[in-house]
Amino acid sequence: MDKIDQTDEPTRRTSYGQRRKDRIDALAAASIDEEPGISLIRSAWKRLRRNPIFLVGLAITVAFVVLAAIAPWIAPWDVTASPLLDKVRPQTNPVPGPEPGHLLGGDDRGRDLFSRLLVGSRQTLVVGVFATLFGLLGGLTLGTIAGALGGWVDSLVMRIVDVLLSVPSLLLAFTVASLAREPSQWTLIIAIAIVQVPIFARLLRGAMLAQRSSDHVLAARSLGVRPWAIVFRHMLPNAMGPVIVQATLSLAVAIIDAAALSFLGLGNPDQRQPEWGQMLGLAQRYISEAPHLAFYPAGCIIVVALGFTLMGESLREALDPKSRR
Amino acid sequence: MTQQTHRPSQFGGGSAEPLLSVRDLRVTFQRHGEEAFHAVDGVSFDVRPGQTVGLVGESGCGKSVTSLAIMGLLPDRGNHVEGTAVFDGEDLLTLSRSAMRDRRGSDIAMIFQDPLSSLNPVVTIGRQVTEVMERHQGLSRKEATPKAADLLERVGIPDPKARLANYPHQLSGGMRQRALIAMALACNPRLLIADEPTTALDVTIQAQILALLKELVVDTGTALVMITHDLGVVAGLCDEVNVLYGGKVVERGGRHGLFKNPRHPYTVGLLNSIPRLDAVRGEKLSPVPGSVADNLPWTSACAFAPRCSNAIAPCTQETPQWDGDEVVGFRCFNPMGGPR
C-alpha cells in the first residue's frame, strides 16, 4: 500500500508540431467507427442536414463553383480588354470609378473590375482543386505505401513527413515556389500541393493503421483475400471520411496560400488573366486613392475560404465520434 | 408491521431529529428537442446524525443523481429539480449559489467513485487538502499544512508529511481514495456523501477503505450517505438501506430486517445475485434478468414489472404505492416473503 505505483496513464508526450499531428491523427482515428464507409457518411449527412453552419458553407461553395463555371459567359466585359482606358489618369485619377455598364468601375489599366472578379474565380477554383488533388495523390501514394508495407519503409516515410509538417506550411510553399525558374500558375499549384502532401500522407497512414487491426480487415485477411485487394477494397474506402474532411479544409488553405503567393509575386506573372491574390497585391499601390480595389478581391477570397472552412469544420464535427454527445 | 415502531433505536447512534430530510425529490433531465427523462422520481429519506444510510441500486437507478442534486452539483442547464432536501433547518435546494458553496466542503462533503480522475493531476495532494481549510476555516496555507498532514495520517496514509508534496499519479489507488477522504473530512463535516467510494478499487483495498469509513463515522459522529450498487458494502456498513429502482425507492429497511426478510422482488434479486460462501455448492446464482432499458413508466405501472419474476396483473396497470412508513416499507403489489 505504501508503494508508489506509476502505472497510470501513458505520459502525455509533447513536442512542437505534436498538436498538428494529433489533430491529423484524431481525424484518422475517426475512420474506424462502428459504422464504416458509406453508412458513416449517410449518418453524418443526417446530422449535417440540420446544421446551419454546414448549410451556409455548402451554399457558398455551390454558388462559387457555379459562378466559376459560367463566369466567361456571364461576365459583361472581356477581361483582357481595357474599355475604361481613356478614363485612367495616372496622376489625378489612376483608377476609374463606377459608371453605367461598369458596376464596380475599372482597375488601373481601365479593365472592368466586376468582370475580372467574376472570371478570377476560375483561377482560384483551378488552383484550389488541383493543389488539393495533387496533394491528395502524393499523400495517398506515400501514406498507402507506408501504412500498407509498415516496417522501415513506414519509419522512413513518416520521419520525412513529420519533418515537413514541422516547417510552417506557408514558408515551405514560398520556398518551393521560389525555386521555379519561370513562375506560372502550375508552379504555384505544385508549391501548394507539396505542402499538403505530408498532411494527407499522415492522415491516410493513420487511417490505414487503424484499419489494419479492425475486424472487417482481419476477417478479409483470414479469408485469404490478397493484401493489395484488402488495401484498395477494404482499407481505402473506409478512410474516405477523414480524407473528405481534410480535402475540404485543404481547399480553403490552398486558396488563401495561393493568394499569399500571388501577393508576394510568386504566382503567375501574366497579368492579363485575372487572379484574386494578384489583384489584391497590385491594389497595394492605390491604398489611399482606391482601397476598394483591394476590398473586392479580398472579400471574394474570404467568402470562398470561409465557405470551405465552415463546410470542413462541420464535416469534421459530424465525423468525430467524440463530438457526437 | 406493528413491530417496526421500535426499530429506529436499533439503527444505531441516532437522535430522533433528522440531520438531512429529503422529501419527494424529483430530478428531470430535458435536453433540447428530446423527451424529458425522470432520473429521480419522488425520492424521500432521512439521515440522522451518526447514522449511515445506504442508497442501493444498479446504474441508472438515480442514486448518484440524488446525491448530486442534494449537493447542488448537477450541471447548470438541462435539468429541473423539485422537492426539498432540508439540512439543519434549511432547504438545500433553494439555497443561493454562494450559500450552497459555503455548505459544501464544510457541513456536507462528498467522496467520489474514481479517485484518480477525481483528483487534480497537476496540484499536490497537500494543496488539495489545505485548500478546503483555507476556504472554509480561514486558515492560511501555512497554518493548514500541519493539519493536512494530521488528516492524511488519520486516514491511514503512511509518511504523511512526504505525501503532501506528492501528485496524485505518485500514489496508489487506495492511497488516492484515502487522500480524497481526507479532503472530505478536512472541515469535520456533519454529513458525508460517498458515491461508490470503493467501486474503482481492488477487492482487498475496498475492505480497507470501508473499514476506514466505518471507523471515521463512529469516531466523529458524522452521518454518512453511502451510495453503492453492492449490497455487500451495505451489509457491513449501513444502518438503514434504501433500494432504488427507476428513480423511486422500492424498499427500505434496517439492514438486518432487509437482509433477513426482503419484500420487494428487486431486493430479493439483488441479494440472490451476490455469491455467498455459505451457499450450497452447485446452487446457481440468479442475476436479475433484463436491464433498466426495459423499464415501464411509473405513472401507469411498476417500472420493474418486465423484469420481475413475481409480477401479477396490476403491476402493468397501476402505480404501486408505498406500503410502510419513514423507516421501513416497500412499493409492490405482490411482495415476497411474509411480514417482518
Next chain:
Amino acid sequence: MCVVVVVLSMLVFGWLRSLPGGPVSAMLGERQTPERRAALEAALGLDQPLPVQYAKFMERAVHGNFGVSTKVLPGEDALDVFLSRLPATIELSFLAMLLAIALGIPLGYIAARRQGSYVDTGAVIFSLVGVAVPVFFTAFLLKYSFAVEWNLLPVSGRQSTGVDATRVTGMFVLDGILTREWDASWDALKHLILPSVALATIPFAVIFRITRASVLDVLDEDYVRTAEAKGLTSRVIRGRHVLRNAMLPVTTTIGLQVGGLLAGAVLTESVFSFRGVGDALATAFREKDYPVLQVLILAAAVIYVLVNLLVDIAYAVIDPRIRTR
C-alpha cells in the same frame, strides 16, 4: 529533435543542389564569371562524391558562411543581412504573440464557460472568419483605416524620420527604454502596433479555439466536480483546477504558432515596409536571393529546436506527471 535538424539540413543541401545553376550560382550571384565559377566549384569540391560535399556544406553552415546576398542587400554577407534584420522581427513577433495570448486565452475560457451562448457562437464564428482572412489583407485593412484614413498611426517603417535614437539591441522599443529615450521608444511602439495586431490574428484564432476546446474538456473532468464539492470559490476553481489543466495543450499550440509567425511576418512586414527578416525574405523569395533563403531555412530549423525545447520545459513546469518521470 536532432534528427529533424539533420533531415532539414539534408533537405537544404538537396535543395541547393537542385537550384537553377547549382550552388555556385547561388553563392556567386551576379558577380558570376566562368573563371570565378570554375574556381569556386573546385574550392567547394563539387567534383567529389555527395557525402563529402554534404560534409563540406555542413562545415560551411556551421561557420556561418552562406555566401553573399544578391538582391536584398547586394554584396552583404547573407548571414549578416539576416542577423541585422532579426531584432525587428523578434520585437514584432513578441508583441504579436503577447497580444494573441492575452486575448485568446481569456476569450477561449469565457466562450467555453458559456458554451452555446451568443458570446460563444459569436467568438467561434469570429475565429473561423479569422482563419479565412488572409493575413496580408488584415494588414492592408488596418493600414488603410488606422494609418491612411484616420491618420492615427504611422503608415510604414519602424521609426519616424527625424527621430534620432541610440541603438543598443536593435529592438527599437527596448532600446528607447534602455537609453531612457522615451520619445523614440514611444514612436517605435506606434510603428509596431498595426503590424503586430495584424500578425496576431492567426495565432489568436488558433489559441482561442484550442483554449475553448481544452477548457470544455477539462470542465467535464471529475476533479472539477471534486473542487465544486469542496465549496471552493469560483476564482480558485477557475485558476487552480480548470485553467492550469487546460493550459497543457495550449502551451504546445503556442509553440507551434511561433513557427507560423515567421511566415506571417513575411506578409505583414512587406505590407508595412517593416524592415525585418520577413521583409527581407519577401524580397529574397521574389528575387531569388538564395544565399539569404538558405540562412532562413537553417534559422527556421534552429528556431524549431529552441521552441521545442522551451515547450518541453514549459510542459514540465505545468505537468508534474512529466516532471517526475
